[in-house]
Amino acid sequence: MSLTGGVTRRDLFMKAGIFCNGVVGLILAVPFVRYLLAPVTRERKVGYDSWIPLGGLEQFPSGETRLATYRNPVVSATDGDTANIACWVRNVDGKTFQVFAINCAHLGCPVRWFPQSNLFMCPCHGGAYYQDGSRASGPPERGLFEYGYRIEDGKLLIKAGEMPTPGQASNIVREIRSCV
Numbered sequence: 320m321s322l323t324g325g326v327t328r329r330d331l332f333m334k335a336g337i338f339c340n341g342v343v344g345l346i347l348a349v350p351f352v353r354y355l356l357a358p359v360t361r362e363r364k365v366g367y368d369s370w371i372p373l374g375g376l377e378q379f380p381s382g383e384t385r386l387a388t389y390r391n392p393v394v395s396a397t398d399g400d401t402a403n404i405a406c407w408v409r410n411v412d413g414k415t416f417q418v419f420a421i422n423c424a425h426l427g428c429p430v431r432w433f434p435q436s437n438l439f440m441c442p443c444h445g446g447a448y449y450q451d452g453s454r455a456s457g458p459p460e461r462g463l464f465e466y467g468y469r470i471e472d473g474k475l476l477i478k479a480g481e482m483p484t485p486g487q488a489s490n491i492v493r494e495i496r497s498c499v
């Protein structure tokens with residue numbers, strides 16, 4: 320049966336079906352395209368690249384490891400106290416520092432510094448780290464994560480927007496220990 324202009328009902332339904340399938344296909348393609356373009360188009364949150372002051376250098380005496388806290392720069396207003404993040408600051412020799420994430424490299428429990436034994440200890444599964452953050456024993460497969468740091472106007476600053484990850488290199492060169 321033909322409608323006006325010689326268009327059959329079959330043709331009309333066929334075109335409507337193709338059109339609807341096209342629309343659905345386009346809608347389904349949006350997340351895939353966004354995923355593929357994410358590395359190019361993704362905007363980093365404000366604060367991602369910021370340097371956060373941990374305090375004056377006098378708060379971190381030479382040769383000691385002290386606890387410090389900072390406010391995570393990548394937060395929303397509702398984050399409250401969860402945005403206050405602790406870290407361990409080691410003043411190696413008065414000029415060189417190491418700033419460790421407080422989270423254990425195994426499953427993230429907060430590690431604690433024991434100056435008596437010169438070890439960071441994890442309360443969850445017994446992981447232990449040497450004073451330079453390298454792994455001493457237990458389940459962690461690597462040392463503590465470290466923040467990048469710099470010193471400016473007598474203050475210690477860390478790059479806190481970017482949380483330490485396994486891919487980041489240490490700030491100081493460590494002696495490589497031999498297994499034999």
Ligand code: FES
Nearest residue numbers: 423425426441446
């Ligand atoms: S979380 Fe620290 S040893 Fe498992």
